[in-house]
Amino acid sequence: MSVIHRRKVGGRNLLFTHSSDGVIRAFYNSCPHRGALVCREGKGNAKVFRCFYHAWSFNNQGELVGLPDKEGFLEDHNCDGSKNMMAVKRLESYRGFIFVNFDDNAISLEDYLGNAKEYLDLVADQTEVGMEVLQDSQEYSVRANWKLLCENSFDLYHGVPTHKTYFDIVATRGGIMEKGSLVGEAHDLGNGHAVMEYYAPWPRPIGKWIEGYGEEAKEIIEKINARLVERFGEERAHRISKKNRNILIFPNLVINDIMAIAIRTFYPIEPGYIEVSAYALAPKNETENFKQVRNDSYLEFLGPGGFATPDDNEALELCQEGFANNKEVEWNDISKGMNRAIPQATDEAQMRAFWREWNVRIMDAEAKKIDAGRVKV
Missing domain, CATH: 2.102.10.10 (Rieske [2Fe-2S] iron-sulphur domain)
Incomplete structure (x- = not known):
């Protein structure tokens, strides 16, 4: 079977x-x-x-x-x-994440992931028994170019103005915006992969309880944290449980380890239209009650009807419409943070990492076309 x-x-x-x-x-x-x-x-x-x-x-x-x-x-x-x-032919996995590759001559998955493995480890290390997808995927579409969703997926700069309603609701449950909230760093991980890692006011089933989770969840989270410290020590346990991270594996795999763990893949159907598949990820050994807490946390923000996803989709579609003016209006400034030695999570270094790789791929493709033309001649 x-x-x-x-x-x-x-x-x-x-x-x-x-x-x-x-x-x-x-x-x-x-x-x-x-x-x-x-x-x-x-x-x-x-x-x-x-x-x-x-x-x-x-x-x-x-x-x-x-x-x-x-x-x-x-x-x-x-x-x-x-x-x-x-x-x-090419079916490879890393820490339970399964990848396929249709190019027989491509480098190995380990080499391709490179520095991104560090951040996938931070997700996988949240449990000793492995992860599972909760229920079925959520499927939806956006009338925008797929690369806009790449940008949006690790754009912390838009968080407060675009999703203010969610932050207000979290505050009523004990998730107060403090001085250190939304503070962190952005990293270019090579091969077009990038990440932002930061603190936030929202809860985390792996390590940050707020009143809205209920008393039963508080005890569970305390035990999870104690076990993480036992396994990895204080510093790494803190990083796993208290910090958030939005990871992009180039070109179109997103793993958001925030108030829940979300996996998203998306594919262009045409230049201005994409279809998205989203999955909630969780440790296999969670109780049904706590799994419900996690799933509610996921759906409330990350679900297709949550506080974030419809806002994001609206923003991307507005961008797509606005780009119709691109012959007259300069657009898509991703320079934020270029004046800093260490890019912050609210900067745009992670987007520049994506676009640099995209530019290399386009130039390589054009060079191959030219070479092919020369051979024909």
Whole structure:
């Protein structure tokens, strides 16, 4: 029996399976017979995947195991395995985060993540038993260019003016904006990855209790903090539990470790329209009551109907409309913090890191086009 999840990654329909042998696999979700999706459900459990169109069946290793009217095919049909489901060649993981790569010649995941691994570790180290996604993903769309969402995802400068209502509500529950709130640093992590790490007035299920969480949650959080100190010492435990971080893994993976842990991926459908998938992440061993506290905290701010996401989407769509004036009006100033030796979390160094990598990729792509043209000539 396999646990299955269907995902779209980079425009490809993929089927992920986690089998009883402990192996995680990824297949292109296309029947090798006539191309139909083999699996239509978003998630579930199955021993065999049966194509709806002609009933070809495949086991959880992608092997063709069922073929109606087999006598109608040649005796050596599928002897070379060409009619099995095609597996994704590059499937790699880091601390439980699963990545696929469609480029056979790309560098390893470890090398690609580089300095970003330090911040993924801060997320993964919040539990000894592993993380899980809470319920289903949230799916929504934004009428804006996808790179605007990259910028927005680690833009602390807009936090207070754009999301003032949320900060006001948090204050009524004990999350008061103090002198050190929204103070921190921004870091270019290489390869286009970047992060901002900072303190904030909102609660954190991993380590910052406020009255709105209730007394039961207070005791749980105190135990979590004590265990973190036991495992990592005071300094690292404090960093894991008290600091917030918004991480961008270039080009379009966002991990927000703030009042809850959110994972977002997003893909451009056209230059001014993107589709977003968002997931809430949590330790596997949390009680149902505390898991509800965490999920409420996630949905209140990060959910598609929360206090932040609709505001952000509105801001991005306003930017997209405003960019229609770009022939006459200079736009997208991301110079904030260039006058500081150490960029602050409310600066824009993290955005510059993204755009520098984007510029390199564009220049490389243009150079390849030129080289290809020269070869043709």
